[in-house]
Amino acid sequence: MSNPKNIERTYQLAKERYAQVGVDTDKALKQLAKIPISIHCWQGDDVGGFENAGQQLGGGLAVTGNYPGKARTAQELRGDFEKAISVIPGSHRFNVHACYAEMSGKKVGRDALSANQFKNWIAWAKAIKIGMDFNQTYFAHPKVVGGFTLTSEDPAIRKFWIEHGIRCREIGAAIGKALGKTCVTNLWIPDGMKDTPADRKGPRERLVESLDAVFKQKIDKKYNLDSVEPKLFGIGTESYTPGSSEFYIGYAVSRQILLTLDAGHYHPTEGIADKISSVLCYLPEIALHVSRGVRWDSDHVVTLTDELQAIAQEIVWGGYANRVHIGLDYFDASINRIAAWVIGTRNMVKALLLALVAPIDQLKRLEAEGDYTSRLALMEDAKFLPASAVWDYYCQTMNVPAGDAWLAEVKRHEKDVLSKRV
Numbered sequence: 001m002s003n004p005k006n007i008e009r010t011y012q013l014a015k016e017r018y019a020q021v022g023v024d025t026d027k028a029l030k031q032l033a034k035i036p037i038s039i040h041c042w043q044g045d046d047v048g049g050f051e052n053a054g055q056q057l058g059g060g061l062a063v064t065g066n067y068p069g070k071a072r073t074a075q076e077l078r079g080d081f082e083k084a085i086s087v088i089p090g091s092h093r094f095n096v097h098a099c100y101a102e103m104s105g106k107k108v109g110r111d112a113l114s115a116n117q118f119k120n121w122i123a124w125a126k127a128i129k130i131g132m133d134f135n136q137t138y139f140a141h142p143k144v145v146g147g148f149t150l151t152s153e154d155p156a157i158r159k160f161w162i163e164h165g166i167r168c169r170e171i172g173a174a175i176g177k178a179l180g181k182t183c184v185t186n187l188w189i190p191d192g193m194k195d196t197p198a199d200r201k202g203p204r205e206r207l208v209e210s211l212d213a214v215f216k217q218k219i220d221k222k223y224n225l226d227s228v229e230p231k232l233f234g235i236g237t238e239s240y241t242p243g244s245s246e247f248y249i250g251y252a253v254s255r256q257i258l259l260t261l262d263a264g265h266y267h268p269t270e271g272i273a274d275k276i277s278s279v280l281c282y283l284p285e286i287a288l289h290v291s292r293g294v295r296w297d298s299d300h301v302v303t304l305t306d307e308l309q310a311i312a313q314e315i316v317w318g319g320y321a322n323r324v325h326i327g328l329d330y331f332d333a334s335i336n337r338i339a340a341w342v343i344g345t346r347n348m349v350k351a352l353l354l355a356l357v358a359p360i361d362q363l364k365r366l367e368a369e370g371d372y373t374s375r376l377a378l379m380e381d382a383k384f385l386p387a388s389a390v391w392d393y394y395c396q397t398m399n400v401p402a403g404d405a406w407l408a409e410v411k412r413h414e415k416d417v418l419s420k421r422v
Protein backbone atom coordinates (compact mmCIF):
# COMPACT_ATOMS: atom_id res chain seq x y z
CA MET A 1 0.00 0.00 0.00
CA SER A 2 1.32 3.46 -0.92
CA ASN A 3 1.86 5.95 1.82
CA PRO A 4 -0.18 9.18 1.66
CA LYS A 5 2.86 11.38 1.01
CA ASN A 6 3.87 9.31 -2.01
CA ILE A 7 0.36 9.48 -3.40
CA GLU A 8 0.43 13.27 -3.06
CA ARG A 9 3.89 13.54 -4.65
CA THR A 10 3.06 11.22 -7.53
CA TYR A 11 -0.11 13.22 -8.14
CA GLN A 12 1.84 16.48 -8.46
CA LEU A 13 4.02 14.90 -11.17
CA ALA A 14 0.99 13.48 -12.95
CA LYS A 15 -0.71 16.88 -12.78
CA GLU A 16 2.30 18.47 -14.54
CA ARG A 17 2.27 15.78 -17.21
CA TYR A 18 -1.44 16.31 -17.88
CA ALA A 19 -0.95 20.08 -18.00
CA GLN A 20 1.40 19.52 -20.94
CA VAL A 21 -1.56 18.22 -22.97
CA GLY A 22 -3.83 21.01 -21.73
CA VAL A 23 -5.67 19.06 -19.03
CA ASP A 24 -6.37 20.49 -15.57
CA THR A 25 -6.57 17.45 -13.28
CA ASP A 26 -7.74 19.45 -10.23
CA LYS A 27 -10.70 20.65 -12.23
CA ALA A 28 -11.37 17.13 -13.52
CA LEU A 29 -11.53 15.78 -9.96
CA LYS A 30 -13.95 18.52 -8.92
CA GLN A 31 -16.21 17.53 -11.79
CA LEU A 32 -15.87 13.82 -11.00
CA ALA A 33 -17.02 14.36 -7.41
CA LYS A 34 -20.30 15.78 -8.74
CA ILE A 35 -21.31 12.71 -10.78
CA PRO A 36 -23.39 10.25 -8.75
CA ILE A 37 -23.74 6.60 -9.69
CA SER A 38 -27.01 4.87 -8.91
CA ILE A 39 -25.94 1.58 -7.36
CA HIS A 40 -28.41 -1.27 -7.71
CA CYS A 41 -29.68 -2.93 -4.53
CA TRP A 42 -30.07 -6.28 -6.28
CA GLN A 43 -26.37 -7.17 -6.44
CA GLY A 44 -26.50 -7.51 -2.65
CA ASP A 45 -28.91 -10.46 -2.48
CA ASP A 46 -29.09 -12.00 -5.96
CA VAL A 47 -32.28 -10.10 -6.95
CA GLY A 48 -34.07 -11.77 -4.02
CA GLY A 49 -36.06 -8.98 -2.38
CA PHE A 50 -38.01 -9.23 0.85
CA GLU A 51 -41.56 -9.55 -0.16
CA ASN A 52 -41.80 -13.36 -0.09
CA ALA A 53 -44.02 -13.75 -3.11
CA GLY A 54 -42.86 -17.37 -3.06
CA GLN A 55 -41.79 -17.33 -6.69
CA GLN A 56 -38.59 -18.14 -8.49
CA LEU A 57 -36.81 -15.19 -10.07
CA GLY A 58 -37.85 -15.97 -13.68
CA GLY A 59 -38.43 -13.35 -16.35
CA GLY A 60 -35.20 -14.34 -18.05
CA LEU A 61 -33.19 -13.20 -15.04
CA ALA A 62 -30.75 -15.83 -13.85
CA VAL A 63 -28.28 -15.44 -11.02
CA THR A 64 -25.53 -18.05 -10.87
CA GLY A 65 -23.22 -18.81 -7.98
CA ASN A 66 -23.58 -19.67 -4.34
CA TYR A 67 -21.02 -17.52 -2.56
CA PRO A 68 -21.75 -17.49 1.17
CA GLY A 69 -22.86 -14.44 3.10
CA LYS A 70 -25.75 -13.03 1.09
CA ALA A 71 -27.89 -10.39 2.82
CA ARG A 72 -31.00 -12.06 4.24
CA THR A 73 -32.86 -9.02 5.49
CA ALA A 74 -33.26 -5.40 4.44
CA GLN A 75 -31.19 -4.42 7.45
CA GLU A 76 -28.33 -6.67 6.37
CA LEU A 77 -28.55 -5.34 2.83
CA ARG A 78 -28.35 -1.77 4.08
CA GLY A 79 -25.35 -2.65 6.25
CA ASP A 80 -23.60 -4.34 3.32
CA PHE A 81 -24.22 -1.37 1.10
CA GLU A 82 -22.81 1.00 3.70
CA LYS A 83 -19.69 -1.15 3.75
CA ALA A 84 -19.48 -0.93 -0.05
CA ILE A 85 -19.83 2.84 -0.23
CA SER A 86 -17.30 3.29 2.55
CA VAL A 87 -14.63 2.24 0.02
CA ILE A 88 -16.06 3.93 -3.11
CA PRO A 89 -15.00 7.54 -3.73
CA GLY A 90 -17.74 10.15 -4.24
CA SER A 91 -21.35 10.29 -3.13
CA HIS A 92 -23.71 7.93 -4.84
CA ARG A 93 -27.30 6.71 -4.84
CA PHE A 94 -29.16 3.49 -4.05
CA ASN A 95 -31.48 1.94 -6.60
CA VAL A 96 -34.28 -0.10 -5.01
CA HIS A 97 -36.68 -2.53 -6.69
CA ALA A 98 -40.34 -2.74 -5.64
CA CYS A 99 -39.80 -6.35 -4.46
CA TYR A 100 -37.57 -4.95 -1.70
CA ALA A 101 -40.72 -3.76 0.08
CA GLU A 102 -40.68 -4.33 3.82
CA MET A 103 -44.07 -5.75 4.77
CA SER A 104 -43.71 -5.63 8.57
CA GLY A 105 -46.00 -8.59 9.04
CA LYS A 106 -48.73 -7.52 6.62
CA LYS A 107 -49.02 -8.87 3.08
CA VAL A 108 -49.47 -6.03 0.63
CA GLY A 109 -50.03 -6.87 -3.04
CA ARG A 110 -47.87 -5.27 -5.69
CA ASP A 111 -50.92 -3.44 -6.94
CA ALA A 112 -51.39 -1.86 -3.51
CA LEU A 113 -47.87 -0.89 -2.46
CA SER A 114 -47.24 2.56 -1.03
CA ALA A 115 -44.37 4.53 0.44
CA ASN A 116 -45.27 2.83 3.74
CA GLN A 117 -43.46 -0.32 2.70
CA PHE A 118 -40.38 1.76 1.88
CA LYS A 119 -40.29 4.02 4.91
CA ASN A 120 -37.23 2.28 6.35
CA TRP A 121 -35.40 2.64 3.06
CA ILE A 122 -36.27 6.33 2.90
CA ALA A 123 -35.33 7.03 6.52
CA TRP A 124 -32.01 5.23 6.04
CA ALA A 125 -31.19 7.04 2.79
CA LYS A 126 -31.96 10.32 4.51
CA ALA A 127 -29.77 9.45 7.47
CA ILE A 128 -26.77 8.56 5.33
CA LYS A 129 -27.54 11.44 2.93
CA ILE A 130 -27.89 9.55 -0.33
CA GLY A 131 -30.45 9.78 -3.12
CA MET A 132 -32.64 6.84 -4.10
CA ASP A 133 -33.99 5.51 -7.37
CA PHE A 134 -36.82 3.04 -7.82
CA ASN A 135 -38.10 0.25 -10.11
CA GLN A 136 -41.36 -1.51 -10.78
CA THR A 137 -40.89 -5.28 -10.30
CA TYR A 138 -42.54 -7.19 -13.13
CA PHE A 139 -40.97 -10.57 -12.36
CA ALA A 140 -40.84 -13.23 -9.61
CA HIS A 141 -44.59 -13.08 -9.07
CA PRO A 142 -47.53 -15.46 -9.65
CA LYS A 143 -49.30 -12.84 -11.78
CA VAL A 144 -46.59 -13.00 -14.43
CA VAL A 145 -48.75 -15.46 -16.33
CA GLY A 146 -47.09 -17.27 -19.21
CA GLY A 147 -44.33 -14.68 -19.02
CA PHE A 148 -46.68 -11.78 -19.72
CA THR A 149 -47.44 -8.68 -17.69
CA LEU A 150 -48.40 -5.37 -19.34
CA THR A 151 -48.80 -7.10 -22.72
CA SER A 152 -51.00 -9.93 -21.46
CA GLU A 153 -54.12 -10.78 -23.42
CA ASP A 154 -55.98 -11.04 -20.12
CA PRO A 155 -57.37 -7.62 -19.12
CA ALA A 156 -57.30 -8.58 -15.41
CA ILE A 157 -53.56 -9.35 -15.57
CA ARG A 158 -52.89 -6.11 -17.43
CA LYS A 159 -54.95 -4.19 -14.89
CA PHE A 160 -53.00 -5.68 -11.98
CA TRP A 161 -49.66 -4.68 -13.52
CA ILE A 162 -50.90 -1.24 -14.55
CA GLU A 163 -51.85 -0.63 -10.92
CA HIS A 164 -48.38 -1.78 -9.89
CA GLY A 165 -46.83 0.66 -12.34
CA ILE A 166 -48.89 3.53 -10.97
CA ARG A 167 -48.17 2.65 -7.31
CA CYS A 168 -44.43 2.60 -8.03
CA ARG A 169 -44.50 6.05 -9.62
CA GLU A 170 -46.27 7.32 -6.51
CA ILE A 171 -43.60 5.69 -4.36
CA GLY A 172 -40.88 7.23 -6.56
CA ALA A 173 -42.44 10.66 -6.03
CA ALA A 174 -42.63 10.09 -2.26
CA ILE A 175 -38.96 9.10 -2.26
CA GLY A 176 -37.95 12.16 -4.27
CA LYS A 177 -39.96 14.45 -2.03
CA ALA A 178 -38.71 12.98 1.24
CA LEU A 179 -35.07 13.02 0.20
CA GLY A 180 -35.12 16.31 -1.69
CA LYS A 181 -33.42 14.50 -4.59
CA THR A 182 -35.27 13.50 -7.75
CA CYS A 183 -35.98 9.78 -8.01
CA VAL A 184 -35.79 7.95 -11.36
CA THR A 185 -38.37 5.16 -11.52
CA ASN A 186 -37.45 2.62 -14.17
CA LEU A 187 -39.90 0.29 -15.85
CA TRP A 188 -38.75 -2.96 -17.44
CA ILE A 189 -40.99 -5.90 -18.30
CA PRO A 190 -39.89 -9.46 -19.06
CA ASP A 191 -42.61 -10.09 -21.65
CA GLY A 192 -41.64 -11.92 -24.79
CA MET A 193 -41.60 -15.20 -26.70
CA LYS A 194 -39.21 -18.09 -26.89
CA ASP A 195 -40.12 -18.93 -30.45
CA THR A 196 -41.27 -17.11 -33.56
CA PRO A 197 -44.52 -15.27 -32.80
CA ALA A 198 -47.49 -15.29 -35.12
CA ASP A 199 -48.56 -11.90 -33.84
CA ARG A 200 -45.93 -9.26 -33.15
CA LYS A 201 -48.39 -6.42 -33.34
CA GLY A 202 -50.95 -7.34 -30.67
CA PRO A 203 -48.60 -7.36 -27.64
CA ARG A 204 -46.99 -4.09 -28.76
CA GLU A 205 -50.32 -2.35 -29.20
CA ARG A 206 -51.42 -3.58 -25.78
CA LEU A 207 -48.12 -2.37 -24.32
CA VAL A 208 -48.72 1.17 -25.62
CA GLU A 209 -52.15 1.16 -24.01
CA SER A 210 -50.90 -0.24 -20.71
CA LEU A 211 -48.00 2.21 -20.54
CA ASP A 212 -50.28 5.14 -21.27
CA ALA A 213 -52.44 4.02 -18.34
CA VAL A 214 -49.38 3.71 -16.07
CA PHE A 215 -48.10 7.18 -17.02
CA LYS A 216 -51.47 8.94 -17.20
CA GLN A 217 -51.20 10.71 -13.87
CA LYS A 218 -48.92 13.76 -14.06
CA ILE A 219 -46.24 13.70 -11.39
CA ASP A 220 -43.98 16.63 -10.58
CA LYS A 221 -40.66 15.99 -12.35
CA LYS A 222 -38.91 17.52 -9.43
CA TYR A 223 -39.78 14.39 -7.44
CA ASN A 224 -40.05 11.55 -9.94
CA LEU A 225 -38.81 10.91 -13.46
CA ASP A 226 -40.21 7.96 -15.41
CA SER A 227 -37.96 5.81 -17.55
CA VAL A 228 -38.58 2.80 -19.81
CA GLU A 229 -36.03 0.09 -20.54
CA PRO A 230 -35.89 -1.86 -23.81
CA LYS A 231 -34.42 -5.34 -24.22
CA LEU A 232 -33.85 -7.21 -27.45
CA PHE A 233 -33.99 -10.73 -26.03
CA GLY A 234 -33.62 -12.69 -22.81
CA ILE A 235 -33.39 -16.26 -21.62
CA GLY A 236 -36.73 -17.74 -22.67
CA THR A 237 -37.58 -14.74 -24.83
CA GLU A 238 -35.03 -15.31 -27.56
CA SER A 239 -37.30 -14.66 -30.53
CA TYR A 240 -39.36 -11.65 -29.59
CA THR A 241 -39.81 -8.94 -27.00
CA PRO A 242 -42.61 -6.39 -27.47
CA GLY A 243 -40.49 -3.85 -25.56
CA SER A 244 -37.70 -3.68 -28.12
CA SER A 245 -35.35 -0.78 -28.70
CA GLU A 246 -37.39 0.77 -31.52
CA PHE A 247 -40.58 0.36 -29.52
CA TYR A 248 -39.31 2.21 -26.48
CA ILE A 249 -37.38 4.90 -28.36
CA GLY A 250 -40.63 5.77 -30.08
CA TYR A 251 -42.53 5.60 -26.82
CA ALA A 252 -40.07 7.68 -24.79
CA VAL A 253 -39.73 10.35 -27.49
CA SER A 254 -43.45 10.66 -28.12
CA ARG A 255 -44.23 10.83 -24.37
CA GLN A 256 -41.08 12.76 -23.42
CA ILE A 257 -40.09 10.41 -20.64
CA LEU A 258 -36.66 8.91 -20.05
CA LEU A 259 -35.21 5.94 -21.90
CA THR A 260 -32.94 3.49 -20.06
CA LEU A 261 -30.10 2.14 -22.15
CA ASP A 262 -28.90 -1.15 -20.66
CA ALA A 263 -25.47 -2.14 -21.97
CA GLY A 264 -26.47 -5.82 -22.08
CA HIS A 265 -29.74 -5.46 -23.98
CA TYR A 266 -28.69 -5.33 -27.61
CA HIS A 267 -27.03 -7.58 -30.17
CA PRO A 268 -23.95 -9.08 -28.54
CA THR A 269 -21.52 -6.79 -30.38
CA GLU A 270 -23.67 -3.67 -30.19
CA GLY A 271 -22.67 -1.05 -27.62
CA ILE A 272 -24.76 1.70 -26.03
CA ALA A 273 -22.12 4.46 -26.14
CA ASP A 274 -23.01 5.53 -29.66
CA LYS A 275 -26.71 5.66 -28.82
CA ILE A 276 -26.33 8.35 -26.14
CA SER A 277 -25.86 11.39 -28.39
CA SER A 278 -28.50 10.05 -30.79
CA VAL A 279 -31.35 9.71 -28.33
CA LEU A 280 -30.37 12.91 -26.52
CA CYS A 281 -31.22 14.82 -29.71
CA TYR A 282 -34.84 14.00 -28.89
CA LEU A 283 -34.98 13.41 -25.16
CA PRO A 284 -34.13 15.86 -22.38
CA GLU A 285 -32.69 13.13 -20.14
CA ILE A 286 -31.90 9.43 -20.21
CA ALA A 287 -30.88 6.72 -17.74
CA LEU A 288 -28.22 4.04 -18.12
CA HIS A 289 -27.95 0.50 -16.83
CA VAL A 290 -24.24 0.01 -17.13
CA SER A 291 -23.60 -3.69 -17.27
CA ARG A 292 -21.41 -6.18 -19.14
CA GLY A 293 -22.82 -8.76 -21.49
CA VAL A 294 -20.89 -12.01 -21.83
CA ARG A 295 -22.32 -14.38 -24.43
CA TRP A 296 -25.92 -15.00 -23.34
CA ASP A 297 -25.69 -13.22 -20.02
CA SER A 298 -26.32 -9.50 -19.94
CA ASP A 299 -25.33 -8.89 -16.35
CA HIS A 300 -21.68 -9.55 -15.51
CA VAL A 301 -19.81 -7.29 -13.08
CA VAL A 302 -18.73 -4.07 -14.81
CA THR A 303 -15.03 -4.11 -15.71
CA LEU A 304 -12.88 -1.37 -17.21
CA THR A 305 -13.47 -2.34 -20.83
CA ASP A 306 -13.24 -0.24 -23.98
CA GLU A 307 -17.04 -0.25 -24.05
CA LEU A 308 -17.23 1.18 -20.52
CA GLN A 309 -14.71 3.86 -21.43
CA ALA A 310 -16.66 4.69 -24.58
CA ILE A 311 -19.82 5.17 -22.48
CA ALA A 312 -18.01 7.48 -20.04
CA GLN A 313 -16.41 9.43 -22.91
CA GLU A 314 -19.77 10.05 -24.52
CA ILE A 315 -21.24 11.32 -21.25
CA VAL A 316 -18.28 13.57 -20.41
CA TRP A 317 -17.16 14.69 -23.86
CA GLY A 318 -20.75 15.38 -24.87
CA GLY A 319 -21.29 17.56 -21.80
CA TYR A 320 -24.20 15.31 -20.80
CA ALA A 321 -23.37 14.68 -17.14
CA ASN A 322 -26.56 16.47 -16.05
CA ARG A 323 -28.78 14.71 -18.56
CA VAL A 324 -27.64 11.13 -18.10
CA HIS A 325 -28.59 9.27 -14.92
CA ILE A 326 -25.86 6.68 -14.60
CA GLY A 327 -26.98 3.46 -12.95
CA LEU A 328 -25.50 -0.01 -12.72
CA ASP A 329 -27.23 -3.32 -13.39
CA TYR A 330 -25.47 -6.62 -12.84
CA PHE A 331 -25.56 -9.52 -10.42
CA ASP A 332 -22.93 -12.09 -9.60
CA ALA A 333 -23.44 -14.60 -6.81
CA SER A 334 -20.13 -16.39 -7.39
CA ILE A 335 -17.95 -13.80 -5.64
CA ASN A 336 -18.23 -11.65 -2.52
CA ARG A 337 -21.28 -9.52 -3.31
CA ILE A 338 -19.95 -6.40 -1.62
CA ALA A 339 -16.74 -6.71 -3.63
CA ALA A 340 -18.89 -7.03 -6.78
CA TRP A 341 -20.55 -3.70 -5.92
CA VAL A 342 -17.21 -2.08 -5.20
CA ILE A 343 -15.40 -3.38 -8.29
CA GLY A 344 -18.19 -2.37 -10.68
CA THR A 345 -18.78 1.05 -9.17
CA ARG A 346 -15.11 1.93 -8.82
CA ASN A 347 -14.70 0.95 -12.48
CA MET A 348 -17.54 3.23 -13.51
CA VAL A 349 -15.94 6.10 -11.60
CA LYS A 350 -12.51 5.27 -13.07
CA ALA A 351 -13.96 5.33 -16.58
CA LEU A 352 -15.45 8.77 -15.89
CA LEU A 353 -12.10 9.94 -14.57
CA LEU A 354 -10.30 8.70 -17.69
CA ALA A 355 -12.78 10.60 -19.85
CA LEU A 356 -12.37 13.74 -17.74
CA VAL A 357 -8.57 13.76 -18.02
CA ALA A 358 -8.47 13.01 -21.74
CA PRO A 359 -7.15 15.91 -23.88
CA ILE A 360 -10.56 16.30 -25.47
CA ASP A 361 -10.16 19.98 -26.43
CA GLN A 362 -7.07 19.15 -28.46
CA LEU A 363 -8.71 16.08 -29.98
CA LYS A 364 -11.74 18.09 -31.07
CA ARG A 365 -9.53 20.81 -32.54
CA LEU A 366 -7.49 18.30 -34.53
CA GLU A 367 -10.68 16.74 -35.80
CA ALA A 368 -12.06 20.12 -36.87
CA GLU A 369 -8.81 20.79 -38.74
CA GLY A 370 -9.16 17.47 -40.51
CA ASP A 371 -5.91 16.17 -39.02
CA TYR A 372 -7.09 12.65 -38.32
CA THR A 373 -3.53 11.35 -38.13
CA SER A 374 -2.79 13.52 -35.11
CA ARG A 375 -6.21 12.77 -33.62
CA LEU A 376 -5.49 9.05 -33.64
CA ALA A 377 -1.91 9.49 -32.42
CA LEU A 378 -2.95 11.68 -29.50
CA MET A 379 -5.93 9.52 -28.59
CA GLU A 380 -3.67 6.48 -28.34
CA ASP A 381 -0.95 8.30 -26.43
CA ALA A 382 -3.52 9.65 -23.97
CA LYS A 383 -4.34 6.08 -22.94
CA PHE A 384 -0.94 5.83 -21.31
CA LEU A 385 -0.91 9.09 -19.36
CA PRO A 386 -0.58 8.59 -15.57
CA ALA A 387 -4.26 8.35 -14.69
CA SER A 388 -3.64 5.86 -11.88
CA ALA A 389 -1.78 8.56 -9.93
CA VAL A 390 -4.79 10.85 -10.30
CA TRP A 391 -7.14 8.04 -9.23
CA ASP A 392 -5.15 7.21 -6.10
CA TYR A 393 -5.06 10.88 -5.17
CA TYR A 394 -8.82 11.15 -5.72
CA CYS A 395 -9.43 8.15 -3.43
CA GLN A 396 -7.16 9.65 -0.82
CA THR A 397 -8.87 13.04 -0.85
CA MET A 398 -12.27 11.32 -0.65
CA ASN A 399 -11.11 9.33 2.37
CA VAL A 400 -11.40 5.90 0.79
CA PRO A 401 -8.61 3.36 0.22
CA ALA A 402 -6.38 3.94 -2.82
CA GLY A 403 -5.24 1.14 -5.13
CA ASP A 404 -6.41 -2.29 -4.03
CA ALA A 405 -6.35 -1.47 -0.31
CA TRP A 406 -10.16 -1.58 -0.21
CA LEU A 407 -10.06 -5.36 -0.65
CA ALA A 408 -8.55 -5.97 2.78
CA GLU A 409 -11.46 -4.06 4.34
CA VAL A 410 -14.05 -6.04 2.43
CA LYS A 411 -12.29 -9.29 3.37
CA ARG A 412 -12.24 -8.25 7.02
CA HIS A 413 -15.97 -7.55 6.87
CA GLU A 414 -16.48 -10.94 5.24
CA LYS A 415 -14.72 -12.61 8.13
CA ASP A 416 -16.42 -10.58 10.86
CA VAL A 417 -19.93 -10.28 9.44
CA LEU A 418 -20.73 -12.26 6.28
CA SER A 419 -19.23 -15.57 7.38
CA LYS A 420 -21.53 -15.60 10.42
CA ARG A 421 -24.61 -15.68 8.18
CA VAL A 422 -25.83 -19.22 7.63
Ligand code: RNT
Binds near residue numbers: 289
Ligand atom coordinates in the same frame (compact mmCIF):
# COMPACT_ATOMS: atom_id res chain seq x y z
C1 RNT B 1 -33.43 -7.09 -17.06
C2 RNT B 1 -33.25 -5.62 -16.91
C3 RNT B 1 -33.65 -5.06 -15.60
C4 RNT B 1 -33.25 -5.93 -14.43
C5 RNT B 1 -33.45 -5.29 -13.10
C6 RNT B 1 -33.36 -6.28 -11.98
O1 RNT B 1 -32.78 -7.62 -18.13
O2 RNT B 1 -31.94 -5.27 -17.21
O3 RNT B 1 -33.17 -3.78 -15.47
O4 RNT B 1 -31.91 -6.33 -14.52
O5 RNT B 1 -34.61 -4.60 -13.11
Ligand code: ZN
Binds near residue numbers: 188229262289
Ligand atom coordinates in the same frame (compact mmCIF):
# COMPACT_ATOMS: atom_id res chain seq x y z
ZN1 ZN C 1 -31.29 -3.30 -16.83
